[in-house]
Amino acid sequence: MIAIVDYGAGNIFSVKNALDYLGFESGLVSDCDSIKAADAVILPGVGAFPAAMKMLEQSGLIGTIKEEASKKPFLGICLGMQLIFEKGYEFGECDGLGLIGGSVRKMDETELIIPHMGWNKLEKLNDCPLLENVGDDEYVYFVHSYKAHCSDSDIAAYCEYGGRVPALVYDGKYVFGAQFHPEKSGETGLKILKSFGGLI
Amino acid sequence: MLAKRIIPCLDVRNGKVVKGVNFEGIRDVGDPVECAEEYNRQGADEIVFYDITASFEGRGVFLDVVRETAKKVFVPLTVGGGIKTVDDIRETLRAGADKVSVNSQAVKNPQLIKDGADIFGSQCICVGIDAKKIADHKWTVYINGGRVDMKLDLIDWVHQIEQLGAGEICLNSIDADGTKNGFDIEMLKAVCNNCNIPVIASGGAGKIDDFSEVFEKTGATAALAASLFHFRELTVQQVKEYCRNRGVIVR
Numbered sequence: 001m002i003a004i005v006d007y008g009a010g011n012i013f014s015v016k017n018a019l020d021y022l023g024f025e026s027g028l029v030s031d032c033d034s035i036k037a038a039d040a041v042i043l044p045g046v047g048a049f050p051a052a053m054k055m056l057e058q059s060g061l062i063g064t065i066k067e068e069a070s071k072k073p074f075l076g077i078c079l080g081m082q083l084i085f086e087k088g089y090e091f092g093e094c095d096g097l098g099l100i101g102g103s104v105r106k107m108d109e110t111e112l113i114i115p116h117m118g119w120n121k122l123e124k125l126n127d128c129p130l131l132e133n134v135g136d137d138e139y140v141y142f143v144h145s146y147k148a149h150c151s152d153s154d155i156a157a158y159c160e161y162g163g164r165v166p167a168l169v170y171d172g173k174y175v176f177g178a179q180f181h182p183e184k185s186g187e188t189g190l191k192i193l194k195s196f197g198g199l200i
Numbered sequence: 201m202l203a204k205r206i207i208p209c210l211d212v213r214n215g216k217v218v219k220g221v222n223f224e225g226i227r228d229v230g231d232p233v234e235c236a237e238e239y240n241r242q243g244a245d246e247i248v249f250y251d252i253t254a255s256f257e258g259r260g261v262f263l264d265v266v267r268e269t270a271k272k273v274f275v276p277l278t279v280g281g282g283i284k285t286v287d288d289i290r291e292t293l294r295a296g297a298d299k300v301s302v303n304s305q306a307v308k309n310p311q312l313i314k315d316g317a318d319i320f321g322s323q324c325i326c327v328g329i330d331a332k333k334i335a336d337h338k339w340t341v342y343i344n345g346g347r348v349d350m351k352l353d354l355i356d357w358v359h360q361i362e363q364l365g366a367g368e369i370c371l372n373s374i375d376a377d378g379t380k381n382g383f384d385i386e387m388l389k390a391v392c393n394n395c396n397i398p399v400i401a402s403g404g405a406g407k408i409d410d411f412s413e414v415f416e417k418t419g420a421t422a423a424l425a426a427s428l429f430h431f432r433e434l435t436v437q438q439v440k441e442y443c444r445n446r447g448v449i450v451r
Contacts, residue, residue: 013270013294013296014270014274017270017271017274017296018274020271021271021272021274046320046321046323047320047321109396113419113421114396115322115323115367115368115397116202117367117368117421118202118205118398118421118422119202119205119451120202121201121203139451141275142202143276143323143367144323145322159202161201161202183274184276184298186240186274186275190274
């Protein structure tokens with residue numbers, strides 16, 4: 001069972017719909033025991049970094065998420081990916097989950113149309129099990145205004161938008177983070193989710 | 201690099217796809233879920249559903265269409281029409297929409313843009329604008345399907361929308377809509393030069409090079425069309441191939 005963490009942020013039904021379509025058993029969960037019992041965890045999310053961390057904290061989920069992400073496949077999507085890092089700088093500094101080293105900062109508004117909205121090409125940087133079936137010319141759907149700053153060694157794939165934007169991060173063990181929305185990225189996104197489900 | 205988006209729009213009334221010409225003379229064709237699946241197969245980058253139903257019962261049928269589509273089509277879905285309150289936005293997103301498009305109500309109550317962006321995030325608040333030229337480089341905003349002139353300057357409205365936290369603008373030219381003479385390049389240029397959020401070009405697409413033209417001449421990041429795709433005069437795939445051959449980056 002894949003636990004989709006429901007902490008009141010974002011369109012979680014899209015993730016559930018995609019997993020249903022692929023034939024993976026999944027459920028929307030909001031308590032520690034369900035996360036512990038699951039075979040894999042997905043942390044979705046749209047909205048603001050501090051608000052999301054606050055909601056996770058109020059739900060008492062932070063400790064469990066940190067612990068379980070070291071034991072079973074864990075995928076953060078969009079804001080859920082940003083929360084993986086140590087710090088966020090949206091309306092001031094805010095601690096993240098700290099599963100991967102790095103921070104999340106606003107993209108350059110003076111040079112770019114913000115949000116970064118639409119389909120952008122995945123450029124592979126490091127091996128990652130979620131990209132095994134993804135070719136060299138595939139696009140995924142992004143919508144975000146902040147981006148991760150982290151070590152190249154944690155970046156499985158990036159895209160170009162006013163410089164490199166970490167698209168898929170991977171700690172080499174269980175923690176994955178997708179800045180794009182695999183559940184909204186057509187066939188390519190479904191392949192990525194299928195690979196994630198296949199890790200169970 | 202970020203690809204330019206090609207977006208087919210489906211006007212839906214009582215659970216069926218329709219398409220108006222200059223907002224009048226509506227014909228009733230097709231099942232919206234099937235149409236969305238077909239557009240997805242053709243490579244549509246997003247799909248827009250526009251609810252033109254006026255009744256409460258019709259709204260329920262419409263949201264069922266969104267719900268069914270979201271189970272089968274895994275590209276972003278934008279839903280417009282009839283959204284008046286934060287609760288309407290919530291209900292629409294919960295049905296499976298990724299973005300809502302607010303138009304008339306946003307003009308009547310701009311706070312809706314701010315509240316929607318604060319609660320659900322800017323990324324899901326698209327503001328639709330119907331505008332019409334009144335003088336050289338001057339346009340005003342209309343509401344209620346292009347029937348009521350609000351005497352509101354287009355560029356002033358665009359600035360206000362961006363300030364309020366909208367994530368995207370869908371700009372429809374009343375002058376170009378239904379003419380098939382191409383997108384309103386002059387108006388799109390003016391809007392793109394005056395804001396820093398993505399702009400979808402809408403209204404006027406009639407032939408394949410209208411799409412490459414709008415991307416070559418304006419800062420629009422997406423182009424929307426309804427009848428052209430609905431009546432299969434062109435497929436999304438054909439448009440993308442043509443754009444790609446002209447050097448426009450598409451998925």
